[in-house]
Amino acid sequence: xxxxxxxxxxxxxxxxxxxxxxxxxxxxxxxxxxxxxxxxxxxxxxxxxxxxxxxxxxxxxxxxxxxxxxxxxxxxxxxxxxxxxxxxxxxxxxxxxxxxxxxxxxxxxxxxxxxxxxxxxxxxxxxxxxxxxxxxxxxxxxxxxxxxxxxxxxxxxxxxxxxxxxxxxxxxxxxxxxxxxxxxxxxxxxxxxxxxxxxxxxxxxxxxxxxxxxxxxxxxxxxxxxxxxxxxxxxxxxxxxx
Amino acid sequence: xxxxxxxxxxxxxxxxxxxxxxxxxxxxxxxxxxxxxxxxxxxxxxxxxxxxxxxxxxxxxxxxxxxxxxxxxxxxxxxxxxxxxxxxxxxxxxxxxxxxxxxxxxxxxxxxxxxxxxxxxxxxxxxxxxxxxxxxxxxxxxxxxxxxxxxxxxxxxxxxxxxxxxxxxxxxxxxxxxxxxxxxxxxxxxxxxxxxxxxxxxxxxxxxxxxxxxxxxxxxxxxxxxxxxxxxxxxxxxxxxx
DNA sequence: GCACTATATTTGTCTAGTCAAAATAAGTCT
DNA sequence: AGACTTATTTTGACTAGACAAATATAGTGC
Numbered sequence: 001x002x003x004x005x006x007x008x009x010x011x012x013x014x015x016x017x018x019x020x021x022x023x024x025x026x027x028x029x030x031x032x033x034x035x036x037x038x039x040x041x042x043x044x045x046x047x048x049x050x051x052x053x054x055x056x057x058x059x060x061x062x063x064x065x066x067x068x069x070x071x072x073x074x075x076x077x078x079x080x081x082x083x084x085x086x087x088x089x090x091x092x093x094x095x096x097x098x099x100x101x102x103x104x105x106x107x108x109x110x111x112x113x114x115x116x117x118x119x120x121x122x123x124x125x126x127x128x129x130x131x132x133x134x135x136x137x138x139x140x141x142x143x144x145x146x147x148x149x150x151x152x153x154x155x156x157x158x159x160x161x162x163x164x165x166x167x168x169x170x171x172x173x174x175x176x177x178x179x180x181x182x183x184x185x186x187x188x189x190x191x192x193x194x195x196x197x198x199x200x201x202x203x204x205x206x207x208x209x210x211x212x213x214x215x216x217x218x219x220x221x222x223x224x225x226x227x228x229x230x231x232x233x234x235x236x237x238x239x240x241x242x
Numbered sequence: 243x244x245x246x247x248x249x250x251x252x253x254x255x256x257x258x259x260x261x262x263x264x265x266x267x268x269x270x271x272x273x274x275x276x277x278x279x280x281x282x283x284x285x286x287x288x289x290x291x292x293x294x295x296x297x298x299x300x301x302x303x304x305x306x307x308x309x310x311x312x313x314x315x316x317x318x319x320x321x322x323x324x325x326x327x328x329x330x331x332x333x334x335x336x337x338x339x340x341x342x343x344x345x346x347x348x349x350x351x352x353x354x355x356x357x358x359x360x361x362x363x364x365x366x367x368x369x370x371x372x373x374x375x376x377x378x379x380x381x382x383x384x385x386x387x388x389x390x391x392x393x394x395x396x397x398x399x400x401x402x403x404x405x406x407x408x409x410x411x412x413x414x415x416x417x418x419x420x421x422x423x424x425x426x427x428x429x430x431x432x433x434x435x436x437x438x439x440x441x442x443x444x445x446x447x448x449x450x451x452x453x454x455x456x457x458x459x460x461x462x463x464x465x466x467x468x469x470x471x472x473x474x475x476x477x478x479x480x481x482x483x484x
Numbered sequence: 485g486c487a488c489t490a491t492a493t494t495t496g497t498c499t500a501g502t503c504a505a506a507a508t509a510a511g512t513c514t
Numbered sequence: 515a516g517a518c519t520t521a522t523t524t525t526g527a528c529t530a531g532a533c534a535a536a537t538a539t540a541g542t543g544c
Contacts, residue, residue, distance in 0.1 A: 011526080011527060011528090012527075012528075013527075013528085031461070032460065037493075037494055037495085038494075038495070039493095039494080047528080047529085048528065048529045048530065048531090049529095049530085049531095050527095050528070050529075050530090051527080051528060051529080053495090053496090054527090054528095063422075063423055063461070066422070066459050066460060066461075067494095067495065067496090068459075068494090068495080068536085068537085069494070069495045069496060069535070069536050069537075070493075070494055070495065070496095070535070070536035070537035070538075071493090071494065071495080071536080071537060071538080072493090072494060072495080073494090073495080074460065076460060076461030077460050077461035077462045078364065078457070078461045078462065078463065084425065085327060085480065085481070085482055085483060086482060086483060086484070087482035087483060087484045122320065179484050180305075180308070180483070180484055181305055181481055181482060181483050181484065182481065182482040183326065183479065183480070183481050183482075184479070184480055184481075184482065185477045185478070185479050186428055186450070186477060186478040186479075186480070187450065187473060187476070187477045187478075188430040188431070188448040188449055188450040188451075188471070188473035188476075189430070189448050189473060190448050190473075204446065206429075206430040206431050206432050206448055206449075207430055207448075208428070208429065208430040209430075212482075215320070217308050217310075218274065218308060218316065218318060218319050219273070219305070219308070219318030219319035219320045220319045220320065221320065229430075231429060231430035231431060231432075234429070234430075235427045235428060235429045236427070236428045236429075237425065237426070237427050237428075238327065238425070238426055238428070238480050239327070239423055239424065239425050239426075240327055240328060240329035240423060240424040240425075240426065240454075241327060241328060241329060241422070241423050242328070242329045242421050242422055242423065253496080253497060253498090254497075254498070255497075255498085279523075279524055279525085280524075280525070281523095281524080289498080289499085290498065290499045290500065290501090291499095291500085291501095292497095292498070292499075292500090293497080293498060293499080295525090295526090296497090296498095309524095309525065309526090310506090310507085310524090310525080311505070311506050311507075311524070311525045311526060312505075312506035312507035312508075312523075312524055312525065312526095313506080313507060313508080313523090313524065313525080314523090314524060314525080315524090315525080
């Protein structure tokens with residue numbers, strides 16, 4: 001059994017969770033297989049049962065394990081990719097999916113908020129917002145047009161920052177804002193002339209449109225992103241829970 | 243303070259959670275406001291602090307509350323609708339969204355699994371699957387074409403069941419299968435002639451295409467749904483977590 | 485063989501504490 | 515006034531137990 005350390009600052013339940021995840025990934029616990037009971041694990045790891053439970057709970061939430069009262073804890077059969085519904089940056093996604101990502105800045109300006117933007121960002125109309133338009137490339141193919149809006153009062157430094165590797169909300173994180181979640185709405189649309197030109201498509205080609213609001217820890221909206229993805233070859237993945 | 247009952251079979255932490263949710267909804271705790279400390283709540287509710295914490299943790303996972311160590315627990319500012327990423331049936335959705343839903347059965351037959359279907363359902367090619375095609379209406383407008391596949395060996399009774407109110411996976415639940423999650427892929431496409439006719443659209447109108455695999459508790463796929471939504475007026479909502 | 489019963493196993497819930505870490509507020513010294 | 519220290523509050527992590535509920539298993543009686 002692997003030994004846990006009590007002094008390196010990593011919580012014991014996190015060490016338990018990651019140890020189990022590693023053992024599952026390595027095949028020590030195969031899909032469908034029953035794990036040792038919580039009592040057994042707690043004595044093997046040398047921690048209390050509640051600590052083991054916290055680690056296991058994280059993995060059941062992720063869908064790696066499932067529990068059945070009176071029977072035991074099991075590894076789920078088919079490990080579909082599980083990290084959907086995660087808010088990740090473009091460069092991280094590029095790295096994970098294995099393509100070369102490039103961001104081309106189209107424009108950056110301070111403009112008064114349109115009604116739609118003001119509504120999404122809980123501002124008054126005509127309040128100044130920073131608007132950033134970018135074109136994103138994957139392996140030298142233009143895939144997405146980004147139209148981002150951030151309240152000017154939130155972070156005027158955004159006008160100087162380098163935008164080629166990070167989205168605006170990732171920069172906001174470095175200024176002390178804690179980004180916790182985002183809500184987005186997905187629709188199917190058709191490319192207008194401008195979009196078609198930028199994305200190198202024919203007019204009326206299918207476009208996956210995303211309306212995304214980035215929320216800080218306290219639930220306050222910090223950014224609005226309107227996102228136009230070319231329809232061919234692009235898809236959004238998500239998991240639904242009963 | 244509301245009294246919790248120890249005998250009605252509802253876990254105390256669930257009662258704490260729902261009491262807090264009700265108090266927040268009623269405005270007793272306003273957005274941005276600080277909740278009483280966990281110690282205080284535990285003495286007010288008459289339960290241990292760990293029990294209070296479990297209730298609060300559920301609400302932070304939902305995004306209703308957020309905690310800051312050393313400071314306190316707070317109500318999030320803007321209550322965006324939170325029940326995204328939930329797997330719900332068509333009639334439940336209709337009820338929640340407030341439209342009249344109707345399901346029209348187009349065809350139901352047993353066919354050998356195509357490669358794509360076999361792959362999604364972890365079957366061998368040509369294994370028999372039940373294919374169900376339906377057209378779904380909202381307020382007498384055709385909005386979605388459903389193309390569902392269920393392994394024949396899983397539940398042949400599906401050939402007799404009434405499909406007008408429930409999706410196949412909802413019927414599987416009544417046969418003892420525990421549905422826990424689904425993974426789906428969303429794309430933007432164009433309507434072909436058949437789809438355009440069914441959905442009363444012009445050809446090449448935008449279509450939101452969903453490829454959804456329903457998974458049982460143990461992670462085994464029990465159903466594949468190919469879903470074609472008309473693009474105008476239809477959108478998928480989801481939340482992303484950092 | 486079949487229905488029922490007792491027993492052991494395992495997860496779910498809960499308690500009553502402890503200590504640590506982070507943030508705030510008050511007080512103290514220079 | 516400003517920097518530093520100290521005490522207080524609050525959440526985070528953890529322990530070592532307890533009992534309940536669900537399931538499986540073995541045994542018993544007919």
